[in-house]
Amino acid sequence: MSRERILAAARAALGRSGNPDAGAIRAEAARLVAGADRGRPPRSGTLTERFIERLTDPKVGGTVEQVASLSGLPGAVRAYLFTHNLPASIALPPDPALTALDWAGIATHHRIATDEPVAVGLAACGIAESGSLVFHSAPTAPTLHNFLPLHHIVALDTAKLLEWLEDYATGPACGGRAQPRNVNIVTGASGTTDIEGRLVRGAHGPGFLHVVLFAGG
């Protein structure tokens, strides 16, 4: 009832007599975003340099290190836990790419606790423009792993770095039935400015975000 009322009111206000021309509307929408550089911020440096520069900007608050390949991830995690005086126990999503690694010396578990100290994950891709990580929910990638831990350590394949936000939007993972239930675009550590405008980290999501870049190829 409300549906018909709202659509009729919208059509009357727009002065439509018949059904809207879907093809013409789609063409106009596509034209708006067709100009390659229309509405995009400036850029400099290589893709990886741009990603690192954005991620480590104080406003974003991420930290980063580079390893040769994904097999270097457990070593980087061990060093991180040691440096930050954290227990040798991590939440790890049931992703075969991660579980197959050699986690000797670190206890791993799939079920994440409400106040988990450390979780380690694998990003689906990265976006250089904003220093963002993209996560897709899946049986091997639960959403809560990205939000419950205090420290979030994320591996990212540099071959999966994209230039612009739109490059992700028009890529194969976005749109159609292939779209995962949740696409989480994570840009740095959780923060809030809700008390007197002061930036404080670790509001509800991770207070620390550490990215381990590797060359997957």
Add this chain to the structure above:
Amino acid sequence: MRANQPNFAARVDAALASPTLKTAIDRTTGTAERNRARAVAAWPDFQAARDLGRDIRAHVVNNIDHYLVEFERNALATGAKVHWASTSEDACRIVVEICRAAEAKSVTRSKSMLGEEIGLPHALEAAGITRVETDLAEHIIQLAGDPPSHIVWPALHKTREQVKELFAASHRDPGAMEDVESMVQAARRELRAKFMAADVGISGANFLVADTGAVCTVTNEGNAELTTTPPRVHIVTAGIEKLVPSTTHAMALLRLLVRSATGAELTQYTTFHTGPKQPGDLDGPDEFHIVLVDNGRTNMLADGLAEMLRCIRCGACLNHCVVYRNIGGHAYGGTYPGPMGSVLTPALDGLPAARDLAHACTLNGSCQEVCPVRIPLPTLLRGWRDRSWREGLEPSSVRTALGLWKFVATRPWLYRLATAAAVRGMRLFAKRGWIEAMPLAGGWTRHRGLPAPSGGTFMQQYQAQKRKAR
């Protein structure tokens, strides 16, 4: 949510008399203004991006019937349930019915101005459902029993000392709270278990993506995803104007939204929610409901306010408004304060109740200069003034005063005489360049000084310049 005093002038008086409000407003809006300026300065083509933002939003508003149907079709295909609500009452009834069907005792909510607009907090309480606000600012004002005073920072009227008192009185484990950091930690501890225990999570939507049926939310805290992931049911309440054609269009608008709101390039968490839990998913809701709310929006489209439907709720117009920065959000009396609120509230609550808001504006144009989608806010405000005059809503004192002003202003010799006398008269009351008290100016000088005229009248200065030029 409505402020306590029924009348605008009384609410403004109360705001101006507050010893802490101006400081509290300045701390947050001042930071936001500086950060936005820095972000815009780093992007030489920002004006072109604003043009694109305006064009995308105008395209959606002009084809809103098409995009509503497309969004519905694609959302249904993802397994979402789509509900339509003409009024705020319809919307609240739908949400409460979904909660009752889910036998919900506890509901977590991620900040949504649409939720405030339709009175959802009150409707949930009336239905006996425990409501947990999860955005830090919403948590603060829920404890205080206050309405929001800003669309991005709803608790900006609270000082840290006031927040500490609220947390100390209500949190199970508040700790010492010696600084803002430890207050944020106290809220994190307090809300953690509540996120996981909720039966239903309710969020708003920053964008509804027509070609995928996805709902986009943005937060910096991460509370939206902790609200929408653990419970069995996720309900989205969204205004029908939130549509975008595709994810690509959403990305172009996200760049503008975040820079204009906080000066960051992107919010910490930007999430596209598409339907319920998929086969094999280890978390996520079993049911995903989207409530599309009109509540006056199609009327705005018919009544010459289509441009206002472009608004993406960044709050930049509030942060740059000299009136907002003096009186704060509660004085406006509606859900939405500042310039955008002064245009929206008469459309939502009716012009007779909100007539004063169109006058709470100096027409300095700052709001229009910073609006990421180029809404001509001063023009729309003048439209409400005009309509209020034509509908006879202006009180007789205003009509008489304007009649008098017209009589003087249409006789240049009299106007010059009157302004010259006023300048001389005002100087009699000035001390060191400021007027602290003067007959007929009590409304101004009660709470702040009035600058004394430094030179002569405009015409006197103009004539002097001309003489010099000769």
